[in-house]
Amino acid sequence: xxxxxRTSLNICRASASYQISLLGKARPLSSLANxxxxxxxxxxxxxxxxxxxxxxxxxxxxxxxxxxxxxxxASGVPDQHDHSKIWxxxxxxxxxxxxxxxxxxxxxxxxxxLIMSVAIVMHVHWGVEAVVVDYVRPIIFGKLIxxxxxxxVYVFSVVLLLGLLNLSFRGQxxxxxxxxIWSM
Amino acid sequence: MAYLRSLCQASRMGLALxxxxxxxxxIQARMVTLKAVPAPxxxxxxxxxxxxxxxxxxxxxxxxxxPQLTSMMSISHRITGLALTFYAFxxxxxxxxGVDAAAAIANLGLPGAIAFVGKFIxxxxxxxxxxxxxRHLTWDYGLGLTIKEVYLTGYVTLALATLLTLLLASKKTExxx
Numbered sequence: 001x002x003x004x005x006r007t008s009l010n011i012c013r014a015s016a017s018y019q020i021s022l023l024g025k026a027r028p029l030s031s032l033a034n035x036x037x038x039x040x041x042x043x044x045x046x047x048x049x050x051x052x053x054x055x056x057x058x059x060x061x062x063x064x065x066x067x068x069x070x071x072x073x074a075s076g077v078p079d080q081h082d083h084s085k086i087w088x089x090x091x092x093x094x095x096x097x098x099x100x101x102x103x104x105x106x107x108x109x110x111x112x113x114l115i116m117s118v119a120i121v122m123h124v125h126w127g128v129e130a131v132v133v134d135y136v137r138p139i140i141f142g143k144l145i146x147x148x149x150x151x152x153v154y155v156f157s158v159v160l161l162l163g164l165l166n167l168s169f170r171g172q173x174x175x176x177x178x179x180x181i182w183s184m
Numbered sequence: 185m186a187y188l189r190s191l192c193q194a195s196r197m198g199l200a201l202x203x204x205x206x207x208x209x210x211i212q213a214r215m216v217t218l219k220a221v222p223a224p225x226x227x228x229x230x231x232x233x234x235x236x237x238x239x240x241x242x243x244x245x246x247x248x249x250x251p252q253l254t255s256m257m258s259i260s261h262r263i264t265g266l267a268l269t270f271y272a273f274x275x276x277x278x279x280x281x282g283v284d285a286a287a288a289i290a291n292l293g294l295p296g297a298i299a300f301v302g303k304f305i306x307x308x309x310x311x312x313x314x315x316x317x318x319r320h321l322t323w324d325y326g327l328g329l330t331i332k333e334v335y336l337t338g339y340v341t342l343a344l345a346t347l348l349t350l351l352l353a354s355k356k357t358e359x360x361x
Contacts (some may be wrong), residue, residue: 091324101310124269131262138232139242160269163276171279177286177328181306183359184290184299 039094090126097123108175113168117161117177253338263337264309279354290359302354311348315341 097119104112129150136149167174229237249255278285292301319337322328328337 014206047207068260090323091342094321098314100316114187120272124265124272127262127265128269131266139236154287160273160276163278163280164272167276167279171284172286174275177275177284179265179357182303182355182357184292184302 047080085124091169093119093123104175105178107174108173108179110173113173113175117164119170120180121161121164124160125153128156129153137171254334257316257338258340260307261313263319266311267309268313271309300353303355304349307352308345308349311352312341312345315345315348 098117100115104116131154132149136146138146166172167177275285320339328334
């Protein structure tokens with residue numbers, strides 16, 4: 001199975017690098033290095049199309065459509081949108097919030113309030129961002145509104161952070177606020 | 185590759201036969217030249233752009249699915265998260281405007297039963313998001329992903345979240361000052 005996978009991957013890479021066509025006039029073919037590059041005539045193109053359907057090369061052309069990711073990987077250009085590390089960070093933050101919030105409410109103090117402010121805002125930002133990306137979609141709202149909404153998420157997160165920091169430094173704090181509400 | 189090699193052999197065979205004039209037309213049809221062209225550039229269109237250009241319908245469409253425990257608990261996780269965000273936002277922005285929202289709520293002097301309901305409304309999103317968040321983390325870790333386990337943990341989550349909510353809502357802290 002692994003061998004089969006590797007072979008098909010190699011075919012992918014080969015077909016991504018070179019399109020090999022079954023065309024042209026008869027020429028001595030001592031090795032693959034002596035390739036001739038000819039433009040196909042319309043007649044040859046028609047011949048190619050019918051040949052492709054009838055031969056395993058048809059399969060090869062099908063494999064090509066799966067080769068884009070291999071081509072991207074083989075290109076060696078680092079992926080600018082690699083979010084795998086952020087995903088893990090999000091999970092670690094979620095785990096950290098589980099003890100941080102109860103502790104911050106049970107033992108209200110400025111240090112726990114500050115940790116809660118930053119951790120909650122990060123968690124909220126990623127969560128709301130995911131909601132906006134999933135529901136405010138270009139296919140429904142067009143090009144502009146999704147981008148504006150994503151910008152608003154950042155504005156919202158900044159305001160939330162300022163608000164919670166203000167509550168922690170100048171107000172009674174997050175932990176104390178919860179305790180105050182729970183005193184009713 | 186094996187197929188390519190056999191093509192090369194076929195063409196060599198064709199060359200060997202070329203001296204025989206009456207077979208020339210047949211051989212011409214079988215002649216092979218390999219042509220190298222650059223690989224097509226990978227598409228730069230993203231998921232959304234591709235869906236729009238292909239005219240794909242929206243999927244999954246909410247109106248054609250029967251509500252199930254799985255989907256309802258999934259959307260509840262987001263709704264409870266947004267509810268908690270709203271509570272934090274109210275506390276934060278009121279503080280920016282110089283108002284102590286928590287003290288204002290506590291000073292309303294709500295009767296016990298109403299206060300319990302109020303605490304329930306605050307505590308339920310917290311409890312649900314906490315317990316279901318643990319469920320999500322176990323999935324992220326690769327555990328409990330069969331449909332049977334998803335339903336089992338779903339019911340356990342609902343029960344635990346409700347219990348925790350009742351426990352929290354029935355609590356009362358000492359009034360300060």
